[in-house]
Amino acid sequence: MDNRSPYIVDAPSVSVIMFKVLLALIPGIALYVYAYGLGVILNIFLASLTVILTESAILAIRKLPIKVFILDGSGLVAAWLLALSIPSIAPWWIIVLGTLLCITFGKHVYGGLGYNLFNPAMLGYAILLISFPLIMSQWQIPNSLIENNIEWFDQIKIIMNSSLLSKETIDAMSSATPLDYIKTQLTLSQSLSVIQQNKIFGFLGGKGLELISLGYLAGGLYLLKEKIISWHLPVSFLASLFIIASIFYSIAPDTYASPLFHVMSGGSILCAFFIITDPVSGPTTPKGKIYFGIAIGLLVFIIRIFGGYPEGIAFAVLIMNIFVPLIDSLTQPRIFGHK
Amino acid sequence: MGGAVFPTHMKLKINQSQPINNLVINAAECEPFITCDDMLMRERADEIIQGALIAQTILDAKECVVGIENNKIEAYEALKKAAQKTTIEIKVVPTVYPSGDAKRLIYLLMGIEVPKEKRSVDLGIQVFNVATVAAIYRYLELGEPSISRVVTITGAVKAPQNYEVLFGTPLSELIAAAGGSSNKTKKFIMGGPMMGFDLPSIHVPVTKAMNCVIESSPELFPAPKPVMPCIRCARCADACPVNLQPQELYWFSKSSQLEKARDYNLFDCIECGCCTYVCPSNIPLVQFYRYAKSEIIAQDKSKEAANTARERNDFRLARIEREKKERAERNAQKALGANEKQADDEKKSTIAAAMERVKQTQQENIKN
Numbered sequence: 001m002d003n004r005s006p007y008i009v010d011a012p013s014v015s016v017i018m019f020k021v022l023l024a025l026i027p028g029i030a031l032y033v034y035a036y037g038l039g040v041i042l043n044i045f046l047a048s049l050t051v052i053l054t055e056s057a058i059l060a061i062r063k064l065p066i067k068v069f070i071l072d073g074s075g076l077v078a079a080w081l082l083a084l085s086i087p088s089i090a091p092w093w094i095i096v097l098g099t100l101l102c103i104t105f106g107k108h109v110y111g112g113l114g115y116n117l118f119n120p121a122m123l124g125y126a127i128l129l130i131s132f133p134l135i136m137s138q139w140q141i142p143n144s145l146i147e148n149n150i151e152w153f154d155q156i157k158i159i160m161n162s163s164l165l166s167k168e169t170i171d172a173m174s175s176a177t178p179l180d181y182i183k184t185q186l187t188l189s190q191s192l193s194v195i196q197q198n199k200i201f202g203f204l205g206g207k208g209l210e211l212i213s214l215g216y217l218a219g220g221l222y223l224l225k226e227k228i229i230s231w232h233l234p235v236s237f238l239a240s241l242f243i244i245a246s247i248f249y250s251i252a253p254d255t256y257a258s259p260l261f262h263v264m265s266g267g268s269i270l271c272a273f274f275i276i277t278d279p280v281s282g283p284t285t286p287k288g289k290i291y292f293g294i295a296i297g298l299l300v301f302i303i304r305i306f307g308g309y310p311e312g313i314a315f316a317v318l319i320m321n322i323f324v325p326l327i328d329s330l331t332q333p334r335i336f337g338h339k
Numbered sequence: 340m341g342g343a344v345f346p347t348h349m350k351l352k353i354n355q356s357q358p359i360n361n362l363v364i365n366a367a368e369c370e371p372f373i374t375c376d377d378m379l380m381r382e383r384a385d386e387i388i389q390g391a392l393i394a395q396t397i398l399d400a401k402e403c404v405v406g407i408e409n410n411k412i413e414a415y416e417a418l419k420k421a422a423q424k425t426t427i428e429i430k431v432v433p434t435v436y437p438s439g440d441a442k443r444l445i446y447l448l449m450g451i452e453v454p455k456e457k458r459s460v461d462l463g464i465q466v467f468n469v470a471t472v473a474a475i476y477r478y479l480e481l482g483e484p485s486i487s488r489v490v491t492i493t494g495a496v497k498a499p500q501n502y503e504v505l506f507g508t509p510l511s512e513l514i515a516a517a518g519g520s521s522n523k524t525k526k527f528i529m530g531g532p533m534m535g536f537d538l539p540s541i542h543v544p545v546t547k548a549m550n551c552v553i554e555s556s557p558e559l560f561p562a563p564k565p566v567m568p569c570i571r572c573a574r575c576a577d578a579c580p581v582n583l584q585p586q587e588l589y590w591f592s593k594s595s596q597l598e599k600a601r602d603y604n605l606f607d608c609i610e611c612g613c614c615t616y617v618c619p620s621n622i623p624l625v626q627f628y629r630y631a632k633s634e635i636i637a638q639d640k641s642k643e644a645a646n647t648a649r650e651r652n653d654f655r656l657a658r659i660e661r662e663k664k665e666r667a668e669r670n671a672q673k674a675l676g677a678n679e680k681q682a683d684d685e686k687k688s689t690i691a692a693a694m695e696r697v698k699q700t701q702q703e704n705i706k707n
Contacts, residue, residue: 003536003537003626003629004536004537004563004623004626005528005530005532005533005534005535005536005612005625006532006533006534006612006615006616006625007528007532007533007535007555007559007560008371008532008533008560008616009563009564009615009616009617009618009621010616010617011574011616011617011618011619011621012619013564013567013619013621014567014570014619014620016619017570017572017619068565068567072567074570111568112568113567113568113570114567114568114569114570114571114620115568230577279570279571279572279573280570280571282571284571284573284576284584284586284587285573285576285584328584328587332584332603333576333582333584334582335455335581335582335583335604335607336442336446336452336580336581336582336607337442337452337453337454337455337457337581337607338454338455338604338607339454
């Protein structure tokens with residue numbers, strides 16, 4: 001007897017889920033363009049192109065249906081997240097190389113969709129950060145802070161051929177991120193209140209960056225509403241980052257930035273709603289998600305304050321990815337009727 | 340006449356060690372498409388309530404509660420009216436599949452979780468389907484044995500309807516009554532779309548378990564979409580009424596790590612199909628669990644058979660050994676016996692010879 005029930009299904013396909021994630025990134029991207037110009041769009045375009053070409057080639061080699069696995073959209077999500085994580089004026093080959101490595105070594109080496117141990121975007125980011133530390137720390141100054149706005153065309157020129165521009169021009173339009181700036185200035189024994197008077201700081205985090213974070217927050221809330229992600233991860237991660245930052249801030253407010261600053265700067269919000277919520281490399285049990293979020297929040301803070309890098313999200317996520325199978329096996333929910 | 344078709348007379352037997360305190364009448368009928376119980380409640384609410392009272396009396400149960408889903412308003416009104424002058428309580432449960440599962444219904448109505456590997460009767464709770472209590476009434480009050488049931492025939496047939504059908508009626512007759520088949524696939528499903536199965540032919544009889552027959556069609560039940568890899572989104576885990584982790588069970592079942600699947604409580608799966616229903620990757624999860632369960636059961640059986648065979652062989656070897664020993668002992672005893680006899684003879688002959696000698700000397704002495 002053929003028993004193939006249930007005969008009915010009602011689920012959004014993997015593609016629909018992934019494209020909704022891309023859609024949720026749009027507000028953040030729009031604000032990014034508003035604050036910094038079109039550079040990020042070029043990066044996203046290059047990342048998308050690279051991921052489609054690379055995945056097609058790999059899928060062809062692996063003899064898998066190309067159309068199905070390109071249209072599942074998971075490669076594009078990883079590529080966009082990577083493009084949003086790197087400096088928007090990095091030379092073109094940074095994003096191309098990063099995406100190539102991210103999709104090859106972050107995803108297909110493990111068996112493609114559904115099999116990767118690590119978050120592909122964060123793996124790509126970590127490789128880029130370790131390999132090209134200088135480029136990866138030169139962030140663009142928000143348009144509002146430059147007297148002569150960089151023309152959109154200039155930005156594209158920088159990305160496509162940075163050697164054409166003098167070092168002075170690049171220096172004039174780039175700087176360290178607020179997190180980076182605090183870190184270096186603190187080592188020069190500056191007090192935080194003095195440091196934060198620098199023009200790159202805004203009302204919540206870094207100027208411009210905080211605006212983008214609000215855009216990501218809006219997208220994240222959309223994903224929650226659409227039930228693409230559950231509340232466990234963003235809430236536990238942001239709460240743990242906020243609480244540990246509050247503890248340090250309350251002890252020495254002149255050495256440690258405020259909890260709100262930690263939550264609103266760097267990639268905290270992007271991480272909370274888009275990066276740690278990657279289902280494949282994250283835990284699946286509700287309790288496990290909470291532990292995972294808390295651990296990443298703590299690690300991000302520790303790396304930001306005590307580590308060698310100004311931002312610790314990529315490393316924190318990659319470290320915790322290793323523990324996912326363990327977390328899952330230790331947090332099995334109680335089965336109906338079991339004690 | 341519920342899903343599992345457990346014999347009613349067994350369920351009505353009173354067990355001295357565990358008296359029944361609560362009687363639950365299952366009126367949830369949670370699968371889509373099926374409406375036979377709904378119609379029965381609307382039209383014969385009195386029979387159901389009377390049957391429930393009879394069952395309550397037989398079981399000596401203190402309380403009787405009817406659980407009905409909140410989408411069956413007419414049926415609820417009818418039952419409410421019929422139960423007006425009785426102590427039977429009609430409780431509404433939310434229309435969430437699979438609330439018609441007995442253990443789920445008990446939890447919804449009474450807040451009690453039936454523990455693992457136990458049945459509700461162990462807790463003093465007995466569950467009957469509405470159709471069953473109606474049949475009890477008809478048997479005990481009208482003397483009519485259980486010879487028919489209400490069957491929903493729906494799907495692609497021309498006139499979907501509920502019919503009261505005699506057991507043993509060929510399904511083809513029922514299909515003809517419902518206006519006949521309207522498409523070329525001629526595939527029929529017994530049960531609901533969540534847990535039912537394809538019937539091998541329309542030349543089968545209507546049975547007590549046949550609450551619903553659905554004519555399948557590509558529009559109603561499209562062919563399953565191509566399966567994608569699992570992305571661990573855990574929608575299945577959210578949907579699982581038993582709180583299992585279907586994504587892990589899928590992984591273990593697929594890779595034939597059957598012991599792991601068992602450790603992750605595969606056997607608590609009630610095969611309701613919710614996980615498959617919500618899977619974005621179109622993975623037929625339940626089929627994997629059915630496969631894993633049957634594999635484990637087969638393995639256990641063959642293990643048991645092997646164990647029995649080994650035990651038997653051990654016993655046989657032990658027996659052979661024992662017999663050998665016994666034989667050896669017997670032989671040894673025999674040999675010992677023979678030796679003793681010989682020794683005896685020698686003794687006797689010596690004594691005889693000595694006596695002879697004594698006699699001779701005595702005689703010689705007399706002669707002298």
